[in-house]
Amino acid sequence: MDLQINGKAVTVEAEPEMPLLWVLRDLLGMTGTKFGCGVGECRACTVRVDGQAMPSCLVSVAAVAGKKIQTIEGLGAPGKPHALQQAWIAEQVPQCGYCQSGMLMAAAALLEKTPKPSDAQIDDAIVNICRCGTYQRVRAAIKRAAGVKT
Amino acid sequence: MKRRTLLLSAAGAAGALIVGWGVLPPRSRLGRGSFMLPGESEFALNGWIKVATDGSVILAMPRSEMGQGVYTALPMLAAEELDVPLSAMRLEQAGADTIYGNVAILLGSLPFHPRDEESEDGFARTKVKAGRWIVSKVARELGINATGGSTSVSDAWQTVREAAATARASLLGAASLQWRLPIEELIVKDGVISHPSGKSAGYGEMAKFAAATPAGEVRLKNARDWKIIGRPYPRLDVPHKVDGSARFGIDVRLPGMKFAVLRLCPMLGGSPGAIDPEAALKMPGVERIVMLPAYAGSTAGFAVVGKSYWHAKRAADAVQLQWQQRPAGALDSKRIASELEAAVRDRDGHVFHSVGDVEAAESRAARHIESWYSAPYLAHATLEPMNCTARVSGGKVEVWAPTQVPEMCRSVAARVAGVRPEDVDLHVTLIGGAFGRRLEVDYAAFAVRVAMDCEGSAVQLIWPREEDMTHDFYRPMQAARLRASIDTDGAITSLRIKSAGDAISPRWLERGMPGLAGPFDTPDKTTSEGLFDLPYGFGHQHMEHVATHMGVPVGFWRSVGHSHNAFISESFIDELAFATKRDPLQFRRDWLRHSPQHLAVLELAAEKAGWDSALPAGWARGVAIHESFGTIVAQVAEVSIEGGSPRVHRVVCALDCGVVVNPGIVAQQIEGGVIFALSAALHGVIDIADGVVQQRNFPSYEMLKMRRAPRVETYLVSSSRPPAGIGEPAVPPLAPAVANALFVLTGKRHRSLPFV
Numbered sequence: 056m057d058l059q060i061n062g063k064a065v066t067v068e069a070e071p072e073m074p075l076l077w078v079l080r081d082l083l084g085m086t087g088t089k090f091g092c093g094v095g096e097c098r099a100c101t102v103r104v105d106g107q108a109m110p111s112c113l114v115s116v117a118a119v120a121g122k123k124i125q126t127i128e129g130l131g132a133p134g135k136p137h138a139l140q141q142a143w144i145a146e147q148v149p150q151c152g153y154c155q156s157g158m159l160m161a162a163a164a165l166l167e168k169t170p171k172p173s174d175a176q177i178d179d180a181i182v183n184i185c186r187c188g189t190y191q192r193v194r195a196a197i198k199r200a201a202g203v204k205t
Numbered sequence: 206m207k208r209r210t211l212l213l214s215a216a217g218a219a220g221a222l223i224v225g226w227g228v229l230p231p232r233s234r235l236g237r238g239s240f241m242l243p244g245e246s247e248f249a250l251n252g253w254i255k256v257a258t259d260g261s262v263i264l265a266m267p268r269s270e271m272g273q274g275v276y277t278a279l280p281m282l283a284a285e286e287l288d289v290p291l292s293a294m295r296l297e298q299a300g301a302d303t304i305y306g307n308v309a310i311l312l313g314s315l316p317f318h319p320r321d322e323e324s325e326d327g328f329a330r331t332k333v334k335a336g337r338w339i340v341s342k343v344a345r346e347l348g349i350n351a352t353g354g355s356t357s358v359s360d361a362w363q364t365v366r367e368a369a370a371t372a373r374a375s376l377l378g379a380a381s382l383q384w385r386l387p388i389e390e391l392i393v394k395d396g397v398i399s400h401p402s403g404k405s406a407g408y409g410e411m412a413k414f415a416a417a418t419p420a421g422e423v424r425l426k427n428a429r430d431w432k433i434i435g436r437p438y439p440r441l442d443v444p445h446k447v448d449g450s451a452r453f454g455i456d457v458r459l460p461g462m463k464f465a466v467l468r469l470c471p472m473l474g475g476s477p478g479a480i481d482p483e484a485a486l487k488m489p490g491v492e493r494i495v496m497l498p499a500y501a502g503s504t505a506g507f508a509v510v511g512k513s514y515w516h517a518k519r520a521a522d523a524v525q526l527q528w529q530q531r532p533a534g535a536l537d538s539k540r541i542a543s544e545l546e547a548a549v550r551d552r553d554g555h556v557f558h559s560v561g562d563v564e565a566a567e568s569r570a571a572r573h574i575e576s577w578y579s580a581p582y583l584a585h586a587t588l589e590p591m592n593c594t595a596r597v598s599g600g601k602v603e604v605w606a607p608t609q610v611p612e613m614c615r616s617v618a619a620r621v622a623g624v625r626p627e628d629v630d631l632h633v634t635l636i637g638g639a640f641g642r643r644l645e646v647d648y649a650a651f652a653v654r655v656a657m658d659c660e661g662s663a664v665q666l667i668w669p670r671e672e673d674m675t676h677d678f679y680r681p682m683q684a685a686r687l688r689a690s691i692d693t694d695g696a697i698t699s700l701r702i703k704s705a706g707d708a709i710s711p712r713w714l715e716r717g718m719p720g721l722a723g724p725f726d727t728p729d730k731t732t733s734e735g736l737f738d739l740p741y742g743f744g745h746q747h748m749e750h751v752a753t754h755m756g757v758p759v760g761f762w763r764s765v766g767h768s769h770n771a772f773i774s775e776s777f778i779d780e781l782a783f784a785t786k787r788d789p790l791q792f793r794r795d796w797l798r799h800s801p802q803h804l805a806v807l808e809l810a811a812e813k814a815g816w817d818s819a820l821p822a823g824w825a826r827g828v829a830i831h832e833s834f835g836t837i838v839a840q841v842a843e844v845s846i847e848g849g850s851p852r853v854h855r856v857v858c859a860l861d862c863g864v865v866v867n868p869g870i871v872a873q874q875i876e877g878g879v880i881f882a883l884s885a886a887l888h889g890v891i892d893i894a895d896g897v898v899q900q901r902n903f904p905s906y907e908m909l910k911m912r913r914a915p916r917v918e919t920y921l922v923s924s925s926r927p928p929a930g931i932g933e934p935a936v937p938p939l940a941p942a943v944a945n946a947l948f949v950l951t952g953k954r955h956r957s958l959p960f961v
Contacts, residue, residue, distance in 0.1 A: 070489070073515055081464055081513035086456035087449020089637070090514070091588045092670045096903040099588055127449035136448070143447040147439060150873055151272030152446030153453060153588045153637030178912040184903060186588045186638045187272045188880025190914040
């Protein structure tokens with residue numbers, strides 16, 4: 056399988072029906088994308104495929120071969136954090152942190168499509184589960200990164 | 206000489222001099238430098254603090270980071286007393302010595318009413334003092350290392366500050382000796398020691414001399430001199446949690462590592478019967494199958510080992526087998542609910558609190574109010590599912606565990622592998638949510654068993670969400686009957702509460718520390734906390750609990766007994782307010798008038814919520830106040846009905862948690878506790894039928910999401926008493942605050958959970 060991950064070409068031996076989540080985590084050792092439920096409900100596994108946020112536990116690797124995949128490891132660069140990551144730090148969003156990669160991917164997809172999202176648009180885009188209850192800070196951080204007043 | 210100096214200095218700083226027999230403190234927890242890991246260019250000054258030649262300071266970290274911010278709060282304590290910037294602090298996992306055990310958590314389990322220490326009854330006061338003294342001595346000797354009970358900061362408060370202050374004193378002593386200058390003339394700023402004459406050296410330079418210099422006089426700082434404690438310093442772990450680099454237990458990666466997935470008998474307590482693994486073992490990427498006995502209170506099953514989670518899971522699903530029901534018969538939550546009610550009616554329990562003469566008050570009363578309440582089993586549903594990585598090689602065992610109890614994990618790993626605890630190397634990882642689930646050790650036992658069959662290879666055993674949700678140690682189901690007497694003036698003259706539900710602590714000891722489990726269950730405070738320890742000034746009270754043992758695995762769920770009991774007690778208090786035609790806030794003010802501490806919290810919440818101000822049409826307010834883990838929290842919830850379900854818009858929280866180490870972290874925990882509690886109150890229920898837990902994954906165990914999450918506001922009452930808990934206290938008052946608002950909205954009183 057030839058994949059495009061975070062701007063790099065990656066070749067991996069995997070069954071075509073293997074979910075992208077496990078290709079990333081177990082074959083490629085990219086553990087930033089998390090496993091939470093396996094049924095596309097918690098969204099801890101969210102990555103971006105051609106810009107769109109999707110639950111990688113439900114996406115087969117064959118379906119994304121050749122498409123542009125972005126994972127949390129590709130958001131921002133060493134020494135140059137993404138505006139969302141800076142906002143996440145400023146608002147002190149993470150507690151345990153396990154859901155945050157998925158949150159950031161969903162937020163990145165939202166902001167690229169909707170640079171100044173309303174509360175309702177944030178509600179629609181952020182369907183990720185956070186057991187630590189960081190929702191209001193996620194909202195504040197998205198608005199901060201977007202330059203939207205609270 | 207040194208220890209007495211430290212004691213007197215610390216006591217002097219606290220403003221109270223302690224003398225006399227019976228108050229000798231527990232054995233020092235300072236430890237020795239040899240307790241810390243030897244490091245290149247690092248000098249250990251005691252069991253907690255190392256200083257490196259580059260000036261960085263390493264703190265032995267005994268507690269696990271599960272989101273509650275201990276990886277920041279504890280180094281803040283050390284940095285404060287050492288006079289180094291927080292950025293100079295690094296962490297190293299604490300070793301196995303008992304100095305790292307948690308004393309506060311055992312003190313918190315004593316079944317005393319919070320007001321007993323101030324009681325007019327001299328016997329009650331002595332009982333509490335003696336009880337606390339004995340338990341702190343015993344706890345110090347046992348040295349049980351557990352993260353929980355909202356005790357990490359309160360347990361570290363004296364210990365870490367004293368260790369850091371002692372290290373500072375050694376560093377200054379070393380400089381004094383090196384420079385032949387009086388120690389009183391030395392100044393420390395940002396880890397640099399200097400003298401007006403011009404001499405200057407960083408801690409890094411002095412470290413090796415300090416390691417050989419005994420600390421002289423040790424003083425803790427006065428609160429007015431704090432530069433770090435009390436400030437909202439950004440958390441040290443946050444940057445790693447926004448770029449994917451933070452490693453949780455499930456992210457451990459080792460060369461040649463294999464992945465394993467488990468499948469347990471769907472019937473709790475059941476076991477595998479006839480099994481045919483042939484088809485599964487033929488599948489690509491699959492290596493072997495390992496049968497798993499029921500370790501540490503769990504249920505038996507098997508694990509499949511393969512080259513990835515997906516390969517192993519596919520194969521695990523393909524294994525053909527029969528499952529056998531639990532020998533004692535299928536568990537059923539509906540049946541248990543009626544058995545609990547019968548237990549309240551027919552069985553005698555343990556009396557946790559008794560004041561005055563409730564029988565007499567009841568017979569005199571003008572009228573009575575009686576209500577039955579109940580709460581269901583709940584799952585923890587941590588977002589990172591249960592997992593553990595282990596390697597067994599040549600009689601040595603290595604374990605990487607997202608755990609709240611490292612020494613208990615080490616101990617079970619040794620038992621399963623048949624080695625000594627000293628032969629087990631245990632690494633504690635970051636935890637993706639715990640809420641009490643990781644106080645258990647089943648995930649470690651299973652992983653070690655699988656690793657034993659893969660000699661030499663590291664194996665990561667992962668629980669699919671379905672296995673995690675259906676094989677939890679659930680928050681126990683509870684039933685309670687409350688009865689109050691009201692006189693002709695509308696005053697509450699008595700409150701009688703009888704409850705029934707499983708005891709958790711004896712079961713937990715049996716599972717994780719069998720050597721400490723007794724021949725019979727002693728009364729477990731978790732069953733009655735939140736019912737027997739109420740602050741209201743009712744003259745006659747009687748709180749009794751019937752501890753049951755229903756067979757469903759039960760464990761500690763964030764705020765434990767308080768989580769269901771506060772819903773019960775604060776809802777009933779509200780019923781009494783309405784029954785006596787009083788505003789619920791005023792009713793609470795009246796019955797808390799003897800407790801300025803509670804009043805201060807209640808008033809702050811009411812003020813910030815604008816209790817008397819108008820709300821949008823279709824909205825209502827509910828209030829609840831509850832004390833748990835040493836902290837008093839009052840919440841006012843603003844609720845409406847949207848789409849046929851309760852919609853909580855705003856929750857105003859006021860709290861008194863003693864000295865606040867990091868207000869930013871406190872706010873996070875309050876926000877988190879509210880969301881956690883609201884999810885449970887709205888949707889949380891675990892049903893068990895034919896022994897099988899019916900809720901298997903998130904769609905059927907619904908979680909609150911962004912769309913319906915309320916705005917949470919946190920307000921702190923200023924306090925100078927030592928820090929109390931913040932991880933759990935925001936949970937208990939939430940369900941009743943919402944239930945009380947719903948009563949105003951709909952006229953319907955919720956006496957069971959969940960609301961939807």
